[in-house]
Amino acid sequence: MLLSEDEVLELAAFLVTAARCLVDEPVDYGPMRLLSGAERLCTYAAPRIEDAQTRALFEHLAQHIPPRLGRRNGDPDGYLRFMDDSCRRIATELLRRAGRGR
Amino acid sequence: MTSLPDCLECIKTRRVTRYFSEEAVPREAFVKILEAGRWAPSGGNRRLHRFIAIQDREIIELIRAVSPGMLGYPSALAVICIDWAKAGSLGCKPHHHGAYIDVGTAAENMLLAGHALGLGTGPVTSFSASAVSTILRLPDWLTPEMMVCIGYPAGTQPFGRSLPAKLTRLEDLISWEQFGSASVGGSLGR
Numbered sequence: 001m002l003l004s005e006d007e008v009l010e011l012a013a014f015l016v017t018a019a020r021c022l023v024d025e026p027v028d029y030g031p032m033r034l035l036s037g038a039e040r041l042c043t044y045a046a047p048r049i050e051d052a053q054t055r056a057l058f059e060h061l062a063q064h065i066p067p068r069l070g071r072r073n074g075d076p077d078g079y080l081r082f083m084d085d086s087c088r089r090i091a092t093e094l095l096r097r098a099g100r101g102r
Numbered sequence: 103m104t105s106l107p108d109c110l111e112c113i114k115t116r117r118v119t120r121y122f123s124e125e126a127v128p129r130e131a132f133v134k135i136l137e138a139g140r141w142a143p144s145g146g147n148r149r150l151h152r153f154i155a156i157q158d159r160e161i162i163e164l165i166r167a168v169s170p171g172m173l174g175y176p177s178a179l180a181v182i183c184i185d186w187a188k189a190g191s192l193g194c195k196p197h198h199h200g201a202y203i204d205v206g207t208a209a210e211n212m213l214l215a216g217h218a219l220g221l222g223t224g225p226v227t228s229f230s231a232s233a234v235s236t237i238l239r240l241p242d243w244l245t246p247e248m249m250v251c252i253g254y255p256a257g258t259q260p261f262g263r264s265l266p267a268k269l270t271r272l273e274d275l276i277s278w279e280q281f282g283s284a285s286v287g288g289s290l291g292r
Contacts, residue, residue, distance in 0.1 A: 009167075014170055016230075017168045017169070036170065070259075
């Protein structure tokens with residue numbers, strides 16, 4: 001199992017409480033919370049993922065999301081580039097796992 | 103006793119800490135931080151606040167689970183609440199805005215006290231009030247408004263220091279005497 005029941009509960013708690021908080025918070029908190037949720041998921045799951053390339057992707061996201069979030073205001077262009085790059089990495093991995101990679 | 107220059111230096115050097123080591127905060131240091139919150143200015147000296155002081159790791163983990171703004175695991179946590187029963191008894195209307203301002207003064211005193219004691223501190227407002235109230239068994243007249251995370255800073259702060267795109271200068275904040283005046287030193291540039 002990739003996540004324990006406690007980890008699943010914690011992620012669900014994070015997502016639901018973040019949704020409630022975001023109603024009252026600045027709009028740029030939305031992407032930040034989604035990335036934080038992704039980072040938590042990747043941190044929990046990475047050690048248990050058998051496929052080396054998928055595990056590397058998760059480790060990459062878990063490692064790089066927090067510092068990027070810290071610099072989101074000081075380097076907004078870099079923040080966007082990071083998100084675009086992460087999306088490309090994920091799409092590439094989706095293709096590879098679907099047997100359609102290059 | 104801290105001298106005035108030390109106090110100003112403390113204000114200037116305080117930074118938000120988001121990630122903490124597992125080292126426990128000594129109870130006496132935690133009490134000093136809570137005491138600093140007690141001494142914060144309060145509108146009309148009404149003292150509408152209650153502090154829930156937490157050092158139980160399990161409760162902190164439960165609070166963190168419903169607090170998206172809490173990134174690390176502090177070893178101590180002060181939850182600043184407003185006592186609406188007391189506010190009402192003193193004639194304050196619901197959502198009396200002075201009560202919220204006083205949350206800020208108490209929090210800032212705690213943040214500075216923690217820094218003065220060599221601890222890392224960080225405020226959190228992104229949490230589910232209803233979930234935190236449930237976990238802390240708060241009565242409905244007591245609302246959690248802000249948390250102050252306290253602990254020894256972790257060796258690395260993965261979140262880093264959040265920097266604005268452009269540093270705010272003092273002159274960006276101040277209008278002397280009347281709004282819009284850019285003159286410095288108290289005159290209106292006459």
